Amino acid sequence: MEHERAVTRAWVLHPDLKSDHSRRPAEPALAEAIALADALAELQVVGADVVRLPKAHAGMLFGKGKIEELRQKFEADEVELVLVDGPVSPVQQRNLEKAWGVKLLDRTGLILEIFSDRARTKEGVLQVEMAALSYQRTRLVRAWTHLERQRGGLGFVGGPGETQIEADRRAIDDQLVRLRRQLDKVVKTRTLHRAARAKVPYPIVALVGYTNAGKSTLFNRLTGADVMAKDMLFATLDPTMRSVVLPDGPEIILSDTVGFISDLPTELVAAFRATLEEVLGADLICHVRDISHGESEAQARDVMDILTSLGIDEDRPLIEIWNKIDLLTPEAQEAMRARAARDETRFAISAVTGEGIDDLLAAIADILVGVKTTETLTLPFSQGKKRAWLFAQDIVQDEAQGEDGFDITVRWSARQKQDFERL
Numbered sequence: 001m002e003h004e005r006a007v008t009r010a011w012v013l014h015p016d017l018k019s020d021h022s023r024r025p026a027e028p029a030l031a032e033a034i035a036l037a038d039a040l041a042e043l044q045v046v047g048a049d050v051v052r053l054p055k056a057h058a059g060m061l062f063g064k065g066k067i068e069e070l071r072q073k074f075e076a077d078e079v080e081l082v083l084v085d086g087p088v089s090p091v092q093q094r095n096l097e098k099a100w101g102v103k104l105l106d107r108t109g110l111i112l113e114i115f116s117d118r119a120r121t122k123e124g125v126l127q128v129e130m131a132a133l134s135y136q137r138t139r140l141v142r143a144w145t146h147l148e149r150q151r152g153g154l155g156f157v158g159g160p161g162e163t164q165i166e167a168d169r170r171a172i173d174d175q176l177v178r179l180r181r182q183l184d185k186v187v188k189t190r191t192l193h194r195a196a197r198a199k200v201p202y203p204i205v206a207l208v209g210y211t212n213a214g215k216s217t218l219f220n221r222l223t224g225a226d227v228m229a230k231d232m233l234f235a236t237l238d239p240t241m242r243s244v245v246l247p248d249g250p251e252i253i254l255s256d257t258v259g260f261i262s263d264l265p266t267e268l269v270a271a272f273r274a275t276l277e278e279v280l281g282a283d284l285i286c287h288v289r290d291i292s293h294g295e296s297e298a299q300a301r302d303v304m305d306i307l308t309s310l311g312i313d314e315d316r317p318l319i320e321i322w323n324k325i326d327l328l329t330p331e332a333q334e335a336m337r338a339r340a341a342r343d344e345t346r347f348a349i350s351a352v353t354g355e356g357i358d359d360l361l362a363a364i365a366d367i368l369v370g371v372k373t374t375e376t377l378t379l380p381f382s383q384g385k386k387r388a389w390l391f392a393q394d395i396v397q398d399e400a401q402g403e404d405g406f407d408i409t410v411r412w413s414a415r416q417k418q419d420f421e422r423l
Contacts, residue, residue, distance in 0.1 A: 009078055012037055012048040013070070014085040015062070019055040024262065026050045028295045032261075033085035033107070035212070039114050046077050060099070061092045071100050083110055090139045108135055108265035115268070123190065126183045130176060131268050137172045202243065203368045204253045206279045208307065209288035210299035211259025214323040218288060218351035219256040222361075247358075249365025255282065262302040276310055284367055285318045291336060291348070292327035317367050319345045321360065326350040369413045380405040386423050 014030040017023060030050050037045050049070075057063060061084070062070070074082065081103045082096070088106035097104050105113065112135060115128045207215045216229035223242040240256045257276060279285060285307070289300055300320075322340055325333055325348045333348075340348040347363065349356030374397065379387050383405070390396050390410055398409040412420075 007042055007044045008080050009046050010037055010043045010081040010083055011074060011077070011079045012045055012083045012085065014048075014050050015056070016050050016052045017056060017086075018053065024298065025295070026052070029085060033083065036085075036107075036110055036114065037083055040110075040117060043081070046079060047073065059091055060095050061088060062096075067096070067099050074100055074102055081105065083107075093139070107263065108268070111261070111265060111268060123183065123186045126179055126186060130179045130183065133172050133176050133179070135265075137169060202251050202253050203283035204255060204281055205284045205286060205364060205368075206255045206257060206282035207286050207288055208257050208276075208279055208303060209259065209321075210290065210303055211261050213259065213288045213290040213299070214351045215256055215259065215288045218321070218323060218349075219254060221351050221354065221357065223254055246361050246365040246368075248362070249369050252364070252368065255279075260303045260306050262298070264306070279307070279312065280310060283317070284364065285312065285316060286321055286364075287318060288321045288323050290324050291322040292324040319347065319363065319367070322346060322348045323351055325355065326353050374409065374411045375417075376407055376409045378402075378405060378407050386420065389420065389423060 012030065012033050014026055014033055016026040016029075023029075027050065030048055034045055034048050037043050051062060051066060051070075053062065060067060073079075079102055082100060082105075084104065084106050086107055088096070088104065093104050093106070112128065112132050115124075116132065119125045119128045207219055209215050212231065219225060219240065219242075220229050223244055225240065225242050242254055243251055244254050245251045257279060287300070287303060289296055293299065322336060325336055328336060337348045340346040344363070347356055347360045349360055351357075377390075381404075387406060387408065390408060393412070393416060395410045395412045395416060396408055397411050400407045
């Protein structure tokens with residue numbers, strides 16, 4: 001049984017830098033950062049601020065006046081941990097921790113902490129450890145010496161122990177080599193599993209999307225699986241696969257993947273590439289979007305950027321699933337349904353109420369089976385093998401025996417027709 005972790009009082013800051021021309025709108029970015037913090041059970045977010053800055057100060061990130069103003073807030077609210085939604089250099093981290101008398105985590109550190117909390121499979125755990133070590137390696141210059149390593153997880157947020165991290169770069173590099181060897185073994189095993197699956201003629205459908213878009217809820221509705229589905233960022237960290245028989249369609253393997261997020265730290269993109277390998281092998285990609293979210297368009301762009309960076313080609317069939325339609329006003333729901341209806345690759349649904357699911361499944365079946373056509377074939381009596389194959393495929397609609405052979409009416413896909421012609 002796990003020991004209950006002490007709750008740490010945390011404050012979230014989103015630096016809004018005027019000098020950063022690619023910056024996201026500040027309020028939604030802060031809301032996302034708070035949601036990230038809420039994904040850790042042992043954190044209690046007691047306050048949050050957007051800090052507007054002309055540019056980052058080299059040694060301290062913020063100006064002296066702002067640092068003092070925030071120090072008074074943190075002291076009054078007994079804050080123990082400050083989460084900065086953005087990159088913080090080791091020097092800035094050390095100086096701010098000294099000025100405020102608190103621990104500090106930047107965005108990468110926070111996401112790593114969540115990942116360490118959520119990873120369940122051997123591969124997920126190894127990937128998180130490697131990402132954490134790569135991150136720590138950049139922070140060894142006196143900046144990380146105070147962090148304890150007593151509690152479970154990666155130990156960024158806190159723990160009861162007094163021991164210090166005394167590992168130097170060589171120790172970290174040795175550990176990285178060991179982890180990489182272990183990960184290679186795990187990935188090879190996964191490749192064998194994938195090769196075994198490739199022999200099963202089931203198409204793979206991958207659910208991808210921004211974190212918290214409702215992928216796991218949809219996965220559960222389609223498969224009846226009990227995958228963790230909470231209104232929480234990064235609820236799923238390991239791909240889960242289940243077979244689903246589509247109505248009037250083939251049996252498919254459905255894959256639920258880790259949620260994407262904007263500004264995902266580079267250490268994590270590399271570490272979690274293997275987690276997204278299922279997407280690379282998918283016959284169809286379903287991009288699940290939270291259509292009720294104010295930043296839905298920006299989130300969709302982030303997801304497509306990551307898919308492109310993974311090497312997903314443009315020819316791969318991809319459909320957009322506009323989820324959480326039940327959270328919109330009745331007028332907005334109607335407008336969304338009308339917009340989706342004009343494009344055969346978009347579907348407005350609610351994974352919670354089940355609205356639109358039947359149409360979605362029918363479309364998936366059509367894409368994977370190919371649009372079926374009806375044809376009548378004439379086979380001479382000598383071609384009994386071909387006739388037997390047609391019946392084995394369960395595509396014969398009607399058969400009449402004539403003087404020279406059989407007139408057989410079939411309803412088949414382009415793929416089945418090709419297979420028949422190769423016989």
